Amino acid sequence: MSARNGDISSHLLKPEDLRWLNRVTFGVNSETIERYRQIGRNRFLDEQLHPPADDPPDLAAHIRALPVSQKSAKEVLKAAWAEQQRIQHLNNPEEQQRARMALNQQRNEATYKTAERQLMRNIYSPWQLREQMTWFWMNHFNVFSGKGDVTFALADYENYAVRPHALGNFRDLVLATLKSPAMLMYLDNAQSMAGKINENYARELMELHTLGVSGGPSGSQYSQHDVQELARVLTGVGLIPRVDQPLRPGQRTQPVREGAFEFNPNRHDFGTKKILNETIQGTGIDEIELAVTLLCRQPATARFISMKIAQYFVADDPPKKLMDAMASTFNRTNGNIAAVLRTMFTSSEFIAKLNRPQTEAGKFKDPVQFVVSSLRLAYDDKRIINYRPVVSWLQQLGEPLYGRVTPDGYPLEESAWTSSGQMVKRFEIARAIGSGNAKLFDSEDGALRGAGFPMLTRRSFYDAIEPTLRKKTRAALDQATSQQEWNMLLLASPDWMER
Template sequence: MLSDSPLQRLLALSPVFILIFTMSGCTTSPAPNRVTDAGPSRFLPPSSNTFAKANVQPELLLNRLTWGSNFSAYQQLQAVGMDKFLDQQLRGRASVVPPTVQAQIGAMTISQQPVENIVRELEHKRIVADQQKGTDDSLRKEYQQELNRLAKEAATRSLLRDIYSPNQLQEQMTWFWMNHFNIHAGKHNLRAMVGDFEEHAIRPHALGNFRELLKATVYHPAMLRYLDNEHNANGRINENYARELMELHTMGVNSGYTQKDVQELARVLTGVGINLGTDTPRMKTELSKFYLRKGLFEFNPQRHDFGNKQILGNNIKGRGINEVEETLTLLSRQPATARFISRKLATYFVSDTPSETLIQAMANSFLQSDGDIPVTLRTMFDSQEFIASLGHKLKDPVHYAVSSLRLAYDGSCIVNAAPIISWLNMMGQPLNGRQTPDGYAMTESAWASPGQMTVRFDVARNIAYGTPALFKTDQQVSAEKPRTPAIASSLYVKNWVQTFSTDTQQTLQQAATPGEWSTLFLASPEMMRR
């Protein structure tokens, strides 16, 4: 390759060049096809024609509503129009992924076995391994390897759906809520639970009702273990989960609740925990009627504080698990919760600094609909602030990797997500890898460093020149013939590039090979933003 090639010049300047170059956006292209309508939404009003009236560029809209625009998504949008496309996405219909992808998902342990079976079997191995510690550590290694394998399955399932599902908004919202209700898979045995947490606590409610979503997370063993509520009992109060439930999951910090409210909520949550065994604990007859068990979740009345509580000025009568139900409804209907959730959604989908006007409009929709997530989102999507923001939001690492792969392998099925998982680790955003409960930052300052951009350039080059490992299983049997992404020869991409900045187009024109052209395209400022 020539020493003065654009690829080498970009390599030399990548931290500065790409960081400066990440300040523009992208747009449009043509093509048709047909998508079946799922019928009228149960909650949403008819299409508002907001995007059509504003003459929104399809590529810009797709890059925000989906994990990244590609020809398949463009055809899906063109078949029904932009506004009806939004309606379809807000409905969150059942995802249908390509058969090769679905076969991978269906073959996973986390897809075939209930989480309680997985966890109990592993718990038995852990106990035996602990008994042999110091004499035979092979069982402990096997135990850790199995936890790692299950965590990889969970990450793989998420990534495959993000790349290939036609219900892209549902996939984005699943990731958003997984980040909002963050659990760190590295703690204890949570690697065995994280897949179930996503599949049964988050995913069914990602485009549903916030109160039901909140309830599902409170009753999931992964959350109870991560935030230590399994140790919260009458006489041994642990406030950890109660504090995060108010500060991070519902009302937000400095929203009016007090330390006393946290303490009272912790009392409500006493006895809410997990049971990895199969036996029901012995207890007095008068308490047994309050006992509740579902899978690994357990409400043990022997550990519960049955005294009356007062939270946010409301009296909560001591009566067992029903206190939890009442308190979750109370928290989900707080104006502070409506604003906190609306601000996070607007930060994720609109800008790092959404206006107070937009936040309040979304909060009003949240309260009026009793926490309906699609209604709240619709208010945001219909706003002029959302439309004006298109093309300006910096992609976080997951968005960058997935959007690049959606474009590169549209119509070609990845069978091994290990390289993607490795790229996300390199970029500092491994799935379920945030140790603190606040989740990953959604603002540009967290992801716009020169070092981050240099790593992204390496990822762009890996994708552009083809990554054969994506098409080989762990047994090294190629399930699909590897191919170099045809980005440089794609008419769809070429039409899209015509909307890029003059500087980007001139740089692309100097590429000496298709691989070089594809690298420069994937590393361009337009591909860094959504």
């Protein structure tokens, strides 16, 4: 009997195939499974590592329609700064308070719409690895939307600093984040100048973004003096002025500007610096590229970045042999991220993790992975209208997008996400998705367009997911008295919590 008539045995994926797909993507849907079947693992990986620059037309149209996709960080910041100045000059306290509340509402809406855009791509883009790496790097180069005016530059940061370089060259990615207004505001470098240096960004650029903690697992060795010297390199790196001002007498030269980014030589320390025993002459903006190149070519950076990528995709404690191979590729290719990922995904150590017995746990999903994978399976290509429940779920689970206050980003280890409270929340979210009562398809203007509950007992479930389930999970599903209960039991099962 053909599969069209109900026989699906010839379409079954091996458990290791599903596990491989669940690492390369945010989680399978029908399109993912079908594409994998059509072209096989090697070509599927090639496609994911080298996606087209643009989103598919239908998704791109939805992205373009979002307000955060229609203005640059420079335009948004200029408007916000002008409004802040207007509010300061209001004489009526009540009017001033109303204006402040309206501006705060704009901040909240900007953060929400940026999250909506990222979630839209996470759920519906066929180029899943790029979207995963965008999320990974947004966490690695973390900024907090709640600090100052960061949220007004957030959409620009994700779309133009991080996402285009997510599978590209690591040095280019670091430079792009360095020039992002969101990063410069978050880590206070916009205020740093010769004679009044702020070391915050220099320290995190070394410790969190490139080398790792000095004396830590990456083998990095740098001193407080190195941090101070890097901070001197970064003097004058900041934002365009809030109000345009003519060049004052005695200033060296005109600032260099790219969008809302500015390098102001009149605020820069032009003295000679020495970082990691390398001398950098005081030439101005060129020092930035020299310093970033120096940091990115260090063996410690290759080890640190390889370790974090392996922790995200493979295991909390990745095999040393795998990390060494990834670091070797990083060094050999001058930080080619796609090449490092290929080394990881094709390694024997990674494949061994996929071929684990059912009694052995897999890589635990963080909240973003759990929510996105559940929505991809439940609703396939059906378009969500209202993302506010999704944003709320991530807030409840302790991993809101752009909500990490500290620059270290959210933890990658399982222990951060397995508390009893976390599990209760996941159960509630599984029930909401499985019952179809999540209001995902109700428009934000209040119009009800309920989609009904999803039918997770589709062919894609039997093709790929059912063979990976443990006996206890299958037995629980067999006891379900309705489709909604069956959906909830699957999405709340220990098996579904693993990649």
